Amino acid sequence: MSRRIIGSLSLRLRVIIVWPRSRSLLLRLEPYSTTPIVVGTDIYIVVGSEKHTDPEHSVWKVAYWKVASWSKVACRFEAFGWHVICVKNGNTEYDETCAAIKEAKSVTEKPTLIKVTTTIVYGSPNKANSYSVYGAALGEKEVEATRNNLGWPYEPFQVPDEVKSHWSRHTPKGSALESNWNATLAYEKKYPEEAAELKCELPAGWEKALPTYTPESPGDATRNLSQQCLNALAKVVPGFLEINLRFGVREHGMGAICNGIALHSPGLIPYCATFFVFTDYMRGAMRISALSEAGVIYVMTHDSIGLGEDGPTHQPIEHIASFRAMPNTLMFRPADGNETAGAYRITVTKRKTPSILALSRQKLPQLPGTSIEGVEKGGYTISDDSSGNKPDVILIGTGSELEIAAQAAEVLRKEGKTVRVVSFVCWELFEEQTDEYKESVLPSGVTARVSIEAASTFGWGKIVGGRGKSIGINSFGASAPAPLLYKEFGIIVEAVVDAAKSLF
CATH class of the missing domain: 3.40.50.970 (Thiamin diphosphate (ThDP)-binding fold, Pyr/PP domains)
Structure with a gap:
């Protein structure tokens, strides 16, 4: 059995809905095999609260606010084209639940929702059907009261012999299934090309x-x-x-x-x-x-x-x-x-x-100095006219503002300053680099640093340091043509040049 963390219930429903689709994409290779290729499971089980199952949250709110009954979850899923099974007493009717699962497995032309009505903390004499236990433990006294109420005489973490016996009966079945699964691996030897495609590995180069x-x-x-x-x-x-x-x-x-x-x-x-x-x-x-x-x-x-x-x-x-x-x-x-x-x-x-x-909506130029290989480092130098890893100032940009940083560098160079321009395309990859590499791009001895990005400046202090300057937007935008907005919010060459000069 494979177990995945896939989020809150409304998210879980969306994740598992696509698994049969993914499975069908891979099963197109099955005709090459003498035995079935198992690339997924036949049934996907999601457990959660009924109120979190709604794929149309605002629709549910209308129902919850008494415009309609929110209890009609089953009807909504039927309207979506699902097969729906209702178990009226999930607290004690074990056979009814098993029958529902069996029925669900027999329905192959559509997805199935099993709606099981239960009582939260069933058996607790004082907290059953109470929201108070949704995010908190019962407490020692209530646990003891619940054990007595349910007639459960066993010690904590003690597994009754009858449960052990029942579970052990499944071991031979599991071993047989594992052997059958291992036998299907012969497929790889008989059809190596198709097996490679099944693994979905990218071709060399x-x-x-x-x-x-x-x-x-x-x-x-x-x-x-x-x-x-x-x-x-x-x-x-x-x-x-x-x-x-x-x-x-x-x-x-x-x-x-x-x-x-x-x-x-x-x-x-x-x-x-x-x-x-x-x-x-x-x-x-x-x-x-x-x-x-x-x-x-x-x-x-x-x-x-x-x-x-x-x-x-x-x-x-x-x-x-x-x-x-x-x-x-x-x-x-x-x-x-x-x-x-x-x-x-x-x-x-x-x-x-x-x-x-x-990615940008507006057209951007192909810049000198950028490279596919540089992106792998997260941050890298695209131009530098200094020597000895000691530029007068480092200008750092991302995306559409890297061009602005490069243009500002040319202005400063004409005024006799040495300037390094750094593309900081992916912070996370830069953090993975060695200290030596990071020092080669952002030498600790150069504290005159200016960043420019048409977004919040939050976080840039870590990159430019306490003395550096960050140019960005810390308010909401406005409706106007892009060039006018860039000028209005100060995302321009002149702003970078002025910020750099303030550090000399």
Whole structure:
């Protein structure tokens, strides 16, 4: 039995719904085998509170607020096309519950919901059917009272002999199942090519398919450059099925379903996309990606005020900082084509770590000095006219603002200053580097540092130090063309130059 952490119940439903779909993708290889290929399980069990099962939360609220009865959960799932079985007394009717599970396994043309009515803390004489035990222990006295009420004479952690006997009867069955499973591994020897495809391993040299760019290459929005990378990878992935799932405007469900695909088989690499600001709607699913080690690739476009007239409701401000704070998550903000390709080179191989690519709506130039290899370090130097690892100032940028940092460097160099420009495309990868490498990029002896990013400055103090300056946006955006917004919020070359001069 495989056990996964997949989150709160509404999230769990979305994760497991996709597992049969993932299974069907792999079972297309079964005709090559003389024995069945078992790549999933036949039944998925989710346990939780009835009130947390609703896939349409606002609809449930209307019912809960007495506009309609919230108890009609079964009817709603029937309306969604599910097969529904109701067990009226889950407290004591064991046979009824077993029969429901048996019936559910016999229904193969649609998903099944088994609605089991139980009493929370059944058997507790003083706290049964009370919310007080939802997040707290019963306490020693109530535990003893419950044991007496249920007629349970055994000591804590004592397993009755009849339970041991019943459980031991399953051991031979389990051994036989294991032997049968091991026999199916002969499939790999008889059909090595198909077996390799079943493992979904990437072909050798796959990364060579990623596009590369020069400063003379046409500029483009990194969201479009991301599309170029994905199309290039699709050509070299064996057995690529070109399957797009039509999620609709359902970010939370989309993220959860991608978790299900990734957890079903590490060889299936799901990615999903939406506006970066709408990660607010699927943050729960994204957090579970990190917690459960699901290597989902989140392609997030319209990454700043650069999206323009859609205004502050669509302009992410705090989002980058919040995901940098999330454990086991890679937060990328590439500046051009090479950095976008570099991000994909890493994310495709990170099967236990989710990645987020924050991509621009506006067109960006292909910058001198950027590279696919540099992205692997998280932060790297794209230009430097100093000697001895002692520039007068270090300018640090990400995404669309790396160009601004590079332009500011040219202004300062004309005034006789030595300047290093650093792309900080992924903080998490930079933190993984050796102390020697980090010192080579951000020497501790150079305290004159300026960062620029069209987002919250939260967290940048760690990078620029106590003396450094951070240019960003610590308020909500506005509705206007992108160039006007950049000027209004001070995300401009002049601001970087002035900040640098204040440190000399």
